[in-house]
Amino acid sequence: MQRVDARVFSGTGNSLRAARWFAGDDGDVRMLEDPAAATLRADALLLIASPTHGFTAPWEVVRFVSALPRGGGRRAAVLCTRAGIPLGRWHPPGLAGTAPFLIALALAVRGYRVRGARSVNMPSNWMSLHPGLSPRAVKAVLEHSEPQVQRFSAVVRAGGRRWLTLNLAWELIGGLALAPVSLLYLLIASRLLGLYFFSTKACSSCGQCALACPVGAITMQGQPARPEWSTACTSCMRCMAFCPQRAIEASWSWGLVTTLLSLVPFAAVPWLGAASPLAWVGASVASLVLSVVGLPPLTRAWWAWLGAPRVNRFFALTTPTRWYRRFREPSARLRVLAPRMRKRG
Numbered sequence: 001m002q003r004v005d006a007r008v009f010s011g012t013g014n015s016l017r018a019a020r021w022f023a024g025d026d027g028d029v030r031m032l033e034d035p036a037a038a039t040l041r042a043d044a045l046l047l048i049a050s051p052t053h054g055f056t057a058p059w060e061v062v063r064f065v066s067a068l069p070r071g072g073g074r075r076a077a078v079l080c081t082r083a084g085i086p087l088g089r090w091h092p093p094g095l096a097g098t099a100p101f102l103i104a105l106a107l108a109v110r111g112y113r114v115r116g117a118r119s120v121n122m123p124s125n126w127m128s129l130h131p132g133l134s135p136r137a138v139k140a141v142l143e144h145s146e147p148q149v150q151r152f153s154a155v156v157r158a159g160g161r162r163w164l165t166l167n168l169a170w171e172l173i174g175g176l177a178l179a180p181v182s183l184l185y186l187l188i189a190s191r192l193l194g195l196y197f198f199s200t201k202a203c204s205s206c207g208q209c210a211l212a213c214p215v216g217a218i219t220m221q222g223q224p225a226r227p228e229w230s231t232a233c234t235s236c237m238r239c240m241a242f243c244p245q246r247a248i249e250a251s252w253s254w255g256l257v258t259t260l261l262s263l264v265p266f267a268a269v270p271w272l273g274a275a276s277p278l279a280w281v282g283a284s285v286a287s288l289v290l291s292v293v294g295l296p297p298l299t300r301a302w303w304a305w306l307g308a309p310r311v312n313r314f315f316a317l318t319t320p321t322r323w324y325r326r327f328r329e330p331s332a333r334l335r336v337l338a339p340r341m342r343k344r345g
C-alpha cells in the first residue's frame with residue numbers, strides 16, 4: 001500500500017478526521033496552513049481533503065493546490081466531506097457538487113496523476129444555519145462514513161482508480177445543475193458570510209478566534225478588544241465551534257437587513273419598465289455591486305454600533321444561533337487544526 005501525504009483544509013475537524021481514515025497510521029497528515037504543508041515526499045500519494053462550501057470547493061483549497069510544487073506524474077486523490085444529517089437509519093447524501101472535480105482539475109493542471117475522488121458525509125457543521133447534530137447522530141454519521149473512506153483508500157493506495165462510481169455521478173449531476181449557485185457562492189456569498197458573525201457580551205477578549213482562524217480573517221478591535229471578521233472569512237465555523245465562552249453568534253436579523261438593502265436597486269425596475277429585460281439585468285448587476293462593495297464597510301459600522309450593550313443584547317437575543325448546539329468533530333483539537341496556535345505554545 002502506498003504511503004499517503006494528506007493536505008487538509010478543515011474548519012471543525014471533519015475533513016481532518018476523514019483524511020486520517022484515508023491515510024492510516026503511517027500517513028503524514030497536515031493542515032494547509034502549516035508552513036511545511038507544501039513539502040511532499042516523492043514516493044507518497046498526495047491526498048487533498050476539503051469540506052464542501054456552496055456545492056463546491058473553498059477558494060483556499062484551489063489556491064493551495066495551484067501553488068503546489070509541480071507533480072511530475074506523482075499520484076494523487078481527492079476526498080471531499082459534505083453535510084451528513086441522518087434521518088433515522090437513513091443517511092441521505094450531502095452534495096459536494098463540483099468540489100471533487102475542481103480540486104482534481106487543479107491537481108491535474110499542476111501535473112499530478114489523480115487516481116480518484118470521493119465525497120463522504122460527515123456531520124453538517126453549518127451552525128449559522130442549523131444546530132449542531134446530537135452526539136448520537138454524530139456517532140452514526142462517523143460510523144457510516146469511515147468504512148466508505150477506508151474502501152476508497154484501499155483501492156487508490158493499491159494503485160487502482162476510482163472515477164466511474166455512483167458517488168461521483170451524483171456529484172457531477174448535482175454539481176452541474178447547481179453550478180450557477182456555486183459560482184455566485186464563490187464570487188459573492190463566500191466573501192460576505194463572515195460579516196454576519198459577531199461576539200456577544202460573553203466575549204472575554206481572549207483572542208483565540210483570531211489566532212485559530214485558518215485564513216487570518218479575524219482581528220481583535222476596540223477596547224475591550226472584540227473580534228471583527230474581514231471578507232477573507234470562509235465561514236468555516238471554527239471560531240463559532242471553539243469559542244471557549246460560546247460568545248460567537250451569526251446574526252440572522254443583520255443578514256435580513258443587508259439582504260433587503262442589496263435588493264434596493266430593484267425598486268427602480270417599475271420606473272425603467274418592468275417588461276424590459278435590460279431593467280432587470282441592470283438592477284441585478286447594481287444589486288451585486290452593492291452587496292460586494294457596499295456591505296463590508298457598512299458591517300464595520302454595524303460592529304462599532306454593536307459595542308453598545310443594549311444593541312448587542314438585542315441582536316444576541318434575536319438570532320436563533322443563540323440556542324444552537326455547537327458542533328466540532330469529537331476528536332478535533334484546536335492545536336492540531338491551527339498550527340499557529342501550537343507555535344505560540
Ligand SMILES: Cc1cc2nc3c(=O)[nH]c(=O)nc-3n(C[C@H](O)[C@H](O)[C@H](O)COP(=O)(O)O)c2cc1C
Pocket residue numbers: 009010011012013014015016050051052053054055056081082083084094095096121122123124125126127234235236237329
Ligand atoms: C458555509 C458552509 C457551506 C456548506 N455547504 C455545503 C454544501 O454545499 N453541501 C454540503 O453537502 N455540505 C455543505 N456544508 C457542510 C460541510 O461541508 C461539512 O459539514 C464538512 O464536513 C465540514 O468539514 P470541516 O469540519 O472539515 O470544515 C457547508 C458548511 C458550511 C459551514
